[in-house]
Amino acid sequence: MLKYEIENETETSSQVSQISQIKADVIVVGSSISGLMTSCYLKLKLPHLNILAIGPRPEQEKRAYVGESLTEISIHFFWEIGLKDYLDRTHDRKNGLTFYHKLRIDDPNDYRYSVHAPGESLYYHSRQLNRPIFDRDLYHHAVQMGVQFLDGKVKEVNIGDGKNHHQAIVKTATGECVQLSARWIVDATGHHRIIGKKVATYNHPETGQRSAFWFRLADFNEFLPQLELSMRRPHEYDLLHSTHHFMGHANWIWCIPLQSSDRRNLISVGITYRPDLYDRPMQTLEHFLAAVESEHPAVAAMVRSGQILDMHSYRNYLYSADRVYSANGWFLVGNAARTVDPLYSTGLAMTALQIQQITEIVRRDLANTLAMDDVEALSSLWCQITARRQVDITDQYVTMHDPFSAHLRRYWNLNGWWNAILPLWWCGFLTNPQGADGLMGLLQGGEKSERAAWDLFRDASTQIGAAESRHFEQTFDFDQIINRRFDRPIHSIPQQLSRYFLWRLKMRFKLMKRLGWQQQVPQIRPLLLDLVRMLAVKYLFRLKFKSLFQTIDPPLCFDCASAAKQDHLSSIQALLP
Missing domain, CATH: 3.30.9.100 (D-Amino Acid Oxidase; Chain A, domain 2)
Incomplete structure (x- = not known):
């Protein structure tokens, strides 16, 4: 039984039957994995809010399940909502x-x-993740956390303007029509984009x-x-x-x-x-x-x-929304915001990041400290990160078959993930509006530099010709690039970001030296740009974010280090004879 306030409207001449009214704080439209993740996290972080998710149980709906590979952000997300022991046992x-x-x-x-x-x-x-099993169990976990569910389909949505609440008409599984109202509404309907198509413009790349x-x-x-x-x-x-x-x-x-x-x-x-x-x-x-x-x-x-x-x-499934959040209290998450190429398994990671951003927006809205610029900063940063990543992956298909060029692209990309994205996320810069706004400057103007690196990788591969195993051992050690302990305190952020630019410099410099300096004039400017950015983040980043270093709150409230230590002990035991 729903715990919300339910009223019945008196029939009018235009109404065929009575319509129940349900008032909630947050309506999450969609009960697939992104909707369940949103519902659980909001309930965890803001337990006093009434969260109402619309949709059937996962096992009652035909879905195109795929095996889901979690990464660092998404696994921490699920650990925080209380699923570590469950994941260790079941997946x-x-x-x-x-x-x-x-x-x-x-x-x-x-x-x-x-x-x-x-x-x-x-x-x-x-x-x-074995998705049919996981989605079913995540649904039950959401129920245990106090999320309420309404089994039905949304037939009509009216988006509020900030002063007036959002409204939705739902036809339940029993045929009843229910009118919902809420201060915040989340579109987690995947490619259906029930709300997204009303509030955003979608780009479908030709x-x-x-x-x-x-x-x-x-x-x-x-x-x-x-x-x-x-x-x-x-x-x-x-x-x-x-x-x-x-x-x-x-x-x-x-x-x-x-x-x-x-x-x-x-x-x-x-x-x-x-x-x-x-x-x-x-x-x-x-x-x-x-x-x-x-x-x-x-x-x-x-x-x-x-x-x-x-x-x-x-087929031809890529699209992206021009904006994903609004100060009026609507949000697009997961595939309602954009679809992605799963090459690096970051789909659920980017969804988890969105949900943490949305939670911060709602928290500030409740405290009357939310500015319109806050919403724009978080929305723009998320869109910029995902767009840059997809442009890069799109270009990779041209040389994906080329083992030498492709492996350099892999190291270049994963350097960014381990030494920039993960430390910034861990310390809260990606979920704080002021942090997000400041980081946009680091992301702007880097397209030419990226493309110059891609050209460099292709030139290096052309010089080698038919690659043999020994050629890969002469380039870079992936284990040295990986920043396994990205979970360091906020004062280490300048050092970690400078490491990111340092690896970019090392890769460019070594390949330019190998190819011959006289042929690499187009690489000089990107090389100098990375050098300047490395020095800037190392010595000026803390000054730029001086006040933020004192007040920023990381998105996680979970003892991840202890959890990792348990994993290490179990992995060592598994290797013992």
Whole structure:
């Protein structure tokens, strides 16, 4: 039974039946994973608010589930809402992202791969979500936290103007019409974008679109024994328990091991590609196998050995909203805000970041300290981070098959994640309006510098020609780039950000030296720009954010260090004979 105030309107001549009225503080439209995450987090951080989520139980709705690979932000998010023990028991351990670059992508008989992944164990371990199970259990967790649910579909929405509350008409599963009103409303309806289409303008890129085909596979023979792998050093963990990426011509394949309730061998397998560059048909399992056998026959053999549980596909699915939050109290989260390429598994991480930003906006609104500029700063920062990442990934498809160029792009991108995004998020800069506004300056004007680096990577690959394993050992050590302990105090932020720019400098300088200075004039200006930014963040960042360093609140209120220590002890025990 709902705990909200419920009233019945008197029938008028224009009404066929009575309409119940429900008043809540926050309406979350949608009960998929982004809606459940939003509901749980708001209830955790602002427990006095009435949170009402609209939608059916996950198991009662047909959904295009995909194996979900969590990353640092999303795993901490779920730990904080109380799911660490549950995740450890129920979902497969993830040791990081593993990328397989085939040395001869056009030769089906060549099984040699250069493997790029952390050699040393990560400090914080994530999980691979078996989504049908996880979504069901997350729903029950939300109920236990005090989130209320209304099983129905939204038929009409009227967005308030800040003075007047938002209104929604819902037709319940029993056929009753219910009128809802709330001060804040969240669109978590995925590609339906029930609210988003009313309040935002969506951009659908004409070039660089993305399509995907995927399925879950059970009772299969593993692919690793068939591969000839070369890597800088032996891994300290079981490589199988990773998120696997096989790179090809304008496409990449994911393989995500999952834990199932009956302990069967289970894995999510899929392909993401740019349809403007990849002209193979991709609508059936036969299409998938024909394409994959030509580049990665070991993956095709694994698929043929197992049992397909379900299949799904999206075509030309990329879009993005021009704004995702409003001072009038509406918010777009997850796929209602934008769709992403899952190459780096940051979809749920960016959703978690959004939810933390939304919670900060609502908190300030309740305290009457919210300024319109606060909302704009957080919205703009999130849109800028996600847009820059997707532009970069879009360009990668041109050289995704090129093992040497592609692995340099990987290191360049992950340097930004480990040494910039994660420390800034951990210390609260991405969820604080003043921090977000200041960081926009660091993000602006970097497009030419990025593209110059991409050109540099292509030139280096051209010089090498047909790459061999030894060539990768002559570049950079990924374990040195990774910032495993990004969870340091706020006073370390200048040092961590300067490390980010230092690695960019090292990569440019080493490759420019290798190619010959006289041919690298276009790289001089980006090199100097990174040098200036490295010195600026090291010596001036603290001055720029002087007041913020004293008052900023990190988004997490959970003993993550203790949780990580437990993970380390369990991983060490697992390696003992």
